[in-house]
Amino acid sequence: MPSPVRAVHVALSWLTVVPLPQPAVAMDRRVGAAVMAAVPVVGVTLGALGAAFAAALSFTELPTALIGLLIVAALALLTRGMHIDGLADTADGLGCYGPPDRVVEVMRSGSSGPFGVASIVVVLAIQAVGFGALTDQHRWYELAYAIALGRLVAVIGARRGLHPARAEGFGALVAGTQRMSIAVWAAAAVVGAIGVGWQADGLDFPAAGWAVAVVAVVVTFGWFGTAHCARRIGGINGDVLGAGTEVGVALAVIGLLI
DSSP states (O other): OOOHHHHHHHHHHHHSOOOOOOOOOOOSHHHHHHHHHTHHHHHHHHHHHHHHHHHHHTTSOOOHHHHHHHHHHHHHHHTTTHHHHHHHHHHHHHTSOSOHHHHHHHHTSSSOOHHHHHHHHHHHHHHHHHHHHHHHTTOHHHHHHHHHHHTHHHHHHTBTTOOBSSSSSHHHHHTTOBSHHHHHHHHHHHHHHHHHHEETTEEOHHHHHHHHHHHHHHHHHHHHHHHHHHHHHTSBOHHHHHHHHHHHHHHHHHHHHO
């Protein structure tokens, strides 16, 4: 099993374009388990970069909607757009009729259908508008928090009891590998909610409590949403985990802005 530092290194090299040396590890389920447990660290890194980018853009005269779109574009570039691709494929698969084999066939077709395109437009529009609003209000911590919180859905989707949809691919490396990491990162997200409620004059308990409720919504979506995908597809794959991440970020943004 890789050390925590090595796991974060592998996770960043897998899931982002951060220029790190390629780790000399054999990609097996032990490594996959460690990488998935480190995914929220990737989320924190991306959240910090997204918030810094938003803060820099706030000094310009750009409209907030455009700022939000630029943040979404930057995150897509940093992650090679893999989560967006997974969102489109998963939506197309869930939108078709038929047994799991047919769903997987649609997901692997290589083109995006109407469900996939509509899902991308809606989810990314929510993120863009939300990021723009958070930037306009100088809520940098919450912007970073939403980006990191969405990654918790991917960890939940790799939990014990959910099997890989295929014998090869990313899902085969990570599906069914997570257990304690889910509880640890969910607890960390609850602790992080204190930052949402922290004000210059002290802790705003209602705001922190609402942020905890947002965590509960994201966790619930992650649990039942990935379970539904696993039933339709016949297991978990990388597309489902990517789709869950993007929808999780959108739900977090909505919750924090309410």
